[in-house]
Amino acid sequence: MVDFTEKLMRYATLAVNVGVNLQVGQTLVITAPVSAVEFVRLVVIKAYQAGAHNVHVEWEDDEITRIKYEHAPDAAFHEFPAFKAIGWESFAANNAAFLTIIAPNPDLLHRTLHYIGPGTDLRIDLSPKHRWVSDADNINEKGISFLANIPSEEIWTVPLKEGINGTVRSTKPLSYEGYLVQDFSLTFKNGKPDFLQFSF
Helix, strand or coil: CCCHHHHHHHHHHHHHHHHCCCCCCCEEEEEEEHHHHHHHHHHHHHHHHCCCCEEEEEEECHHHHHHHHHHCCHHHHHCCCHHHHHHHHHHHHCCCEEEECCCCCHHHHCCEEEEEECCEEEEEEECCCCCCEEHHHEECCCCCEECCCCCCCCEECCEEEEEEEEEEECCCCEEECCEEEEEEEEEEECCEEEEEEEEC
């Protein structure tokens, strides 16, 4: 049986040789979260084995990103360092290959879900003990995991019992037992339905 490390090595090889199809003498620019450092190291090894001239890694950190969202002024999100823009343009002008590795931690940036739309302004707080799950978590009666829906990018969790506040509104009519319900909206207060509005 192939162990996890070997699988990661094969994936790194696939990313370098097929994903970006790195050429001999080409520079590889990797953008990755610090949580993926072990995998990034494998990619760097494979890149140099494939003949890379240089491998440049741009690190990102979800903790720092969350801190910025919580404390930075709005103006900070409309700025991008000029030196970085010049650097990226220089890499591109010199025919560098670019690889982005994404491995976010949803627990860090999604303590509260905020839905905004026509007639909708709803906040859902997540339980401190919530877990994100997906189809990959399906287990049959024999204890074997399986995917019930392929492909699937869906993940879900549960809200804090008293952490639902605001209004959700349907932008389309709802057909219910032969009746067409229009302008359907539901307002929650501290997790409980507080006001229902609709018309036929």
